[in-house]
Amino acid sequence: MSSKILIIEDEEKIARFIELELGYEGYITTKAFDGRTGLELAETGEFDLVLLDVMLPKLSGMEVLRRLRRTSSVPIIMLTARDSVMDKVFGLDSGASDYITKPFAIEELLARIRTALRKTTIENAEVLSASGLLLDIGRHKVTMEGKPIDLTKREFDLLHYLLKNKGMVVSREALLENVWGFDFTGETNAVDVYVRFLRGKIDEVFNVKLIHTVRGVGYVIKDEK
Numbered sequence: 536m537s538s539k540i541l542i543i544e545d546e547e548k549i550a551r552f553i554e555l556e557l558g559y560e561g562y563i564t565t566k567a568f569d570g571r572t573g574l575e576l577a578e579t580g581e582f583d584l585v586l587l588d589v590m591l592p593k594l595s596g597m598e599v600l601r602r603l604r605r606t607s608s609v610p611i612i613m614l615t616a617r618d619s620v621m622d623k624v625f626g627l628d629s630g631a632s633d634y635i636t637k638p639f640a641i642e643e644l645l646a647r648i649r650t651a652l653r654k655t656t657i658e659n660a661e662v663l664s665a666s667g668l669l670l671d672i673g674r675h676k677v678t679m680e681g682k683p684i685d686l687t688k689r690e691f692d693l694l695h696y697l698l699k700n701k702g703m704v705v706s707r708e709a710l711l712e713n714v715w716g717f718d719f720t721g722e723t724n725a726v727d728v729y730v731r732f733l734r735g736k737i738d739e740v741f742n743v744k745l746i747h748t749v750r751g752v753g754y755v756i757k758d759e760k
Contacts, residue, residue: 538583538652539563543573543599544614545591549637553586556641557648570594577603584651586644587631589615597629604630605715606688610651612644663698665758666743670698679741686736689714693729697746697756706753730754 540562544550547568554564565582567573570591577585577599585603589596600611610632627634632651635644663670667680675691677684686694692714697705707726715725730746737745747755 537561537563539565539581540648541565541567541573541576541582541585543567543570543577543585543591543596544588545569546588553641553644556645560645562648568592570596570599574599574602577609578606580607580609582609583655584610584612584648586612586614586648589613600629600631610655612647612651614639663695663701665698665701665756666745667741668737668743668745670695679737679743682741684736684740686733690729690732690736693726694733697754701756701758704749704752704755710753726754 540557542550542553542557542564544553544566545568550566550568554566557564565576567576571593573585573587573591574594576582587596587599591599596613596615600613603609603611611630612633612635613631614635614637616637632654633647635647661672663672668677668684669679670677670691672695677686677691677694693710696710696714710726730748734746737743745756747757749755
């Protein structure tokens, strides 16, 4: 099945060039010429990878990246004419998967796309477990001893992050930053509320103690089986 790639680039000649080259490689592409339209398309979740220009009208590439990372882990390769180290560091720290400076050789871009898609495939094949619970990332499925557990996206993401750090105490601040996003401005007890939701669907239903509270610090998942 061909991967779907969203090209968010305001220079139409560059966007068309990339579109043609990706088409030759068998990718399915969609173009957007401003940040706002690009963000709306990316948020549909229909794309396997996003090529994102930094300098865009209506909404900058960095702002698109920041907003998209609130809800999506889709690979994002930044395209920019700015090659300063600080720009690259800021983009990568904000959640970009990779960063390529214009002008670039199409062979390099294609190689970076292949690498990003391959990494996603490997990550999506991962299954995390603890105390009889299995979280299948690729299928977005959670089961306890074979029985399915219906979770919202936020509950799934919170459980995923805790399982990734199994055995380690994760602070509320780290959970807010990595699950809710860097710019979360809601109530600080959001983590506690969602942990209660998870306990209601897992601990209480299956009579297990999955998520442990470390008073004054945060939460930890321990594998007790």
